Amino acid sequence: MTSDFKSFRYLVAGNAISAYGSYLNLVALNLYALSTTGSAGQTGLIMAVRLAVAFCMGFVSGSIVSRFNRKFVMIFGDLSQAVALTVLLTVPADARPALLYVVAVVAGVGGTLSSVALRSSIPVIVGQDQRVRANGLLTSGRSLAMVAGFASAGIVVTAFGFRTAFAVDAATFVLSAANMARLPLKLRRSESAAPSAGGGSISPMIGLRILRATPVLLVMIAIRAVDGLGSASHNVGLPVYSTALNPAHPAEFVSRFWAIWAVGNILMQRGLVRYLKKSGRSIGENAFSVGTILMSASFIIAFTGPPLIVGVVVALCAGLADGFTDNAYASRLQTVSDDDRGYVFGFSSMAENLGFGSGMVVSALLLDHHSPLWVVGVSHGVAIACGVAFLSYVFVARRREARRSGGEKAAAPLDSAAVGGEAR
Template identity: 45%
Template sequence: MYLAHAPIYEESGLSHLHWRVRALVGAYAVSVYGNFLNLIALSLFTYEVTGSGLGLGLLMALRLFAGVLAGLGAGALAARVGRRAMMIGADLGQAVAMVVLALSATGSAPVWLLAVVVVVLGAGNTFFTVALRSAVPVMVGHEARVRTNGQLTTSRSVATVAGFASAAPIIELAGHSAAFAVNAATFLVSAVALSLLRPRMEEDRKGPQTAPEAGAASLRQVLRAVPALLLGMVLLRGVDALASSSHNVALPVVADVESPGDPALFMTQFWASWAVGTFLAHQLLKRRHASWSEGRWGAYAFAVGTCVMSVSFVLAFTGPAPLLLMAVAGVAGLADGFTEIVYTSRLQAAPDRERSRLFGLSATAETSGFALGMVAAAAALEMWPALAVVGLFHGMALCAALAFLLLSLAARRRMIEQPYEKPSHSEGANTHGPCTRTGPVPRA
């Protein structure tokens, strides 16, 4: 039965995920698999239809731009229709788009149809992700959100590798239409799971409420309410996304140089090692206390993890031996998974009425950074070697993470060392007694 008033964990404790959450994680993994299968298939099909790299780039940019706009409106939409309804609608919309494209792929699909499809995919993916991330604390409770985020991150990593690895065989054996049909089926699996399992995704609210009180806080209200440290994490996440675009663009180039006979195998080994690292990150965090993602400790851990990830990705492009490359890629995946879990868990600590807006803002920052980085990195690769491009972009992320860490530590030190002075009566102070500050230092 659907539990209407409690997180869906077993009463025996937090040692095991409830089967409903496991089922949702599995459905999410299927959906992610379809997304990354589609990423390869749609890119190849778009290039075939447009006949130019410019056409492919413009349509991919349109997809990312749709995601940016969707992030700005995701919080308001979630407050109006509910998170579960938004996720189901996103799945069904993307499934319909892929069915239409699968039927059109047998002939000559018009460019306008591709444009509509990429807009639906870009917006739908953002709507789904924002709703899912902001709903995790409601589904499983705040104490269990780190473990659930780890499950989601691990399943996504494995599904990513599987989607990339299976794209070429499916397209070669059955064509683009089959790949699009498989992707449509994965969206339907996710929508059906959400419909049947009916997870609780909204906090109970007592009494009559207006739209803002029910969770539709405006973006301006969220920015005012969120501490500067948390907004700094969102900004750093956007810079990290910009840096990550560089190795995504440069890896196929390096694979073609390092393994001209089978570049696909090179890329599969790289991403498989990365996925193993993300799995290890989940194993590490689930054995630690949730304070890894709380307050300033979560911000510090996120910044340090970003530094390790950037350095690891740069080292992966220095031409190491195959086994060393896999080890470095694994460390990059470990840091990537660590930062993803810590960052998501930290944002989920925000009040429910602000959480969807906050994740929408995060999605906008990440998608904008990745879109800008894809264009800039592709242009830079025309002039410089892959190592220089990846080093430049991840160097920016490294500098941003170090600056964020230093500024956070300096602000913390000023807060602790700030003297508490007793105001004088002439300054309009409270005349009923001394003004004192007690209790712990406020957390970010």
């Protein structure tokens, strides 16, 4: 399909609206679960169910987005969540606690399908040469949505109640689905169901077989999963750390941090696109590893209690590095052929959810015995170690290849056929 950035901008706007609903729902649903059940354990279990379902969807999401029209998959992902929230609003009050688990399941299914379908469709919508720019717009929209969703959730619930919060959630998903339905995007299913795969294989096995031909992508996905462990640690640790800093205003630090983080994320997307356009370069796996290292280091420093100005700079750096890493990762995976891309992103989704979900559980347990700095330092330290190890391996491999070729220019990247000559 030829590049259609006008339609894609509308798609970004709709995705940002549904992302706002997702983040608002994340807070409101947890608060409502705690209010209705009176049990922190059940509240945590509902979150665990949501994450577990998102992980399990990795087993089928690749097949679904490869075999069905991706536009319809994204519409289904939004409408299913809107329906679940509407049912929650209309059932009797005594039935709602049990229904919360259903809402969590639907959120895991719908959110994962929409994400995998959208990320695998970007090169089809805008063209391979515009995918970094498109990923930047998409990430910027979601960053704004995250800050707005988290910041407004408490206000909406406190001022208008849970019913209004869930109604707003449902409305955002309906608006996103309606926006998607009207866009002239012809996201047909892939021409073939992963030619490299066996007939009856499940999605992760198909994705793994595809990735074996480009092992560098498999390493990137593994680093991304470890990075999910680190992300979980700072998501769990930030509220605890913020409360310890200012018990009278526990949300002050965490709100400021995420707002500055979002600014850095958005600035990176705009700056990255301009730089790549001006220089003619592109981003690859080495850049992704460097970004992961810098991002993890920034989050660790944020928990050391830096002065206000230094803290602002650190939060900005975390956002810059996070935005760069996210774009580099998605853009690199999108170089896979359209027939295989859905399976690769399905495998990636499974790995990311595994890292983040297990990280949430482990971090919560560790925070009962260790400081937030210790938990975040260990978790993000592992991500830093993986990034450094990967960069070292690539450097040694290229030096060896250069010597083998008699001192000529170093050979192309480890899987050059798939990279297409991307600069590092």
